[in-house]
Amino acid sequence: MTGTQWLTDDEQRAWRTYVAMSTELTAALGRQLAADSALSLADFEVLVNLTDQPNGRMRAFALAKALDWEKSRLSHHLGRMRRRGLVNRTECPVDARGSFIEITAEGRRAIEHAAPKHVETVRELFLDRLGSEQVAALERICLTVLDRLRIRAGDDRCGTGMTPFG
Amino acid sequence: MTGTQWLTDDEQRAWRTYVAMSTELTAALGRQLAADSALSLADFEVLVNLTDQPNGRMRAFALAKALDWEKSRLSHHLGRMRRRGLVNRTECPVDARGSFIEITAEGRRAIEHAAPKHVETVRELFLDRLGSEQVAALERICLTVLDRLRIRAGDDRCGTGMTPFG
DNA sequence: GAAGATTGATCATTCAATCTTT
DNA sequence: AAAGATTGAATGATCAATCTTC
Numbered sequence: 236m237t238g239t240q241w242l243t244d245d246e247q248r249a250w251r252t253y254v255a256m257s258t259e260l261t262a263a264l265g266r267q268l269a270a271d272s273a274l275s276l277a278d279f280e281v282l283v284n285l286t287d288q289p290n291g292r293m294r295a296f297a298l299a300k301a302l303d304w305e306k307s308r309l310s311h312h313l314g315r316m317r318r319r320g321l322v323n324r325t326e327c328p329v330d331a332r333g334s335f336i337e338i339t340a341e342g343r344r345a346i347e348h349a350a351p352k353h354v355e356t357v358r359e360l361f362l363d364r365l366g367s368e369q370v371a372a373l374e375r376i377c378l379t380v381l382d383r384l385r386i387r388a389g390d391d392r393c394g395t396g397m398t399p400f401g
Numbered sequence: 402m403t404g405t406q407w408l409t410d411d412e413q414r415a416w417r418t419y420v421a422m423s424t425e426l427t428a429a430l431g432r433q434l435a436a437d438s439a440l441s442l443a444d445f446e447v448l449v450n451l452t453d454q455p456n457g458r459m460r461a462f463a464l465a466k467a468l469d470w471e472k473s474r475l476s477h478h479l480g481r482m483r484r485r486g487l488v489n490r491t492e493c494p495v496d497a498r499g500s501f502i503e504i505t506a507e508g509r510r511a512i513e514h515a516a517p518k519h520v521e522t523v524r525e526l527f528l529d530r531l532g533s534e535q536v537a538a539l540e541r542i543c544l545t546v547l548d549r550l551r552i553r554a555g556d557d558r559c560g561t562g563m564t565p566f567g
Numbered sequence: 568g569a570a571g572a573t574t575g576a577t578c579a580t581t582c583a584a585t586c587t588t589t
Numbered sequence: 590a591a592a593g594a595t596t597g598a599a600t601g602a603t604c605a606a607t608c609t610t611c
Binding site for chain 2: 369378
């Protein structure tokens, strides 16, 4: 084992800048949403996924996959949203294990009220700052990284460079 | 008030791709750190900041600023890290309100053990996927957005496009 | 046994209130 | 009063265990 290949100055700067931007952007969007509505970013994403569906309803496991959330997190979160009247849970006729999660009229009102300012903020803080070539470049960058992340997610254990019976 | 300017397909794709990448990358780094050490990403960032200092110590408020954390979050987190023996708290001689947070020998061992694989993972999942021009482009993009975020953070209330006495 | 989902315990983060020193 | 920091309560997220149905 030779020494670690540490980051160059350029790499370190880029990495730290990315991390700072990413956390601050999320925080800013969350603050805006909280200020202008009674929704958190997490609530918003749940509701967006439900409104994307023709009947405003989705199987819970599909929602978990779409959000990339653990089923436990989803279950707890939906419990809270249910108590607030934003979603309903109904049973699935074809698979008795399953549940449908459905947006309520109140949930619809909430997201319809919150969405315009949220989108405006995404524009104001992010998209409108960047030229369309930059937006496209960013998408390519993110797709490249995502691709690698999803390869890796399949492995149980990897990336050590060690193989048994080398 | 005219209708909201929704996102174009290109914008929507780019935005969703960015959000997915960003959350999945953070999750992957956190999992790797947890698997190979006893540190969370938050622990790691605290320790990095302390080891950046000549004596491994920092005023708590400076740490809060460097991490961009609320003072309350920092206080709770440092309490837990203190119980685990990763940091110490000592009083500040020149300002009796203040405290110094200091990395312990054990904290140093922990981060020195965790850092190589963490850096390797940042490379493997992120930096090494992108050409150096892409890394540079990403840094510019992030700086542009950060710039806007930090302007906005100063305002109490803004971005509505409404001005008094218009 | 595996898939879909829930629960309870624990840990992490936020919010408001507090305390001391400047 | 403002700055530096801590505390306790409430909310949110994770982990392991469980339960039912396939």
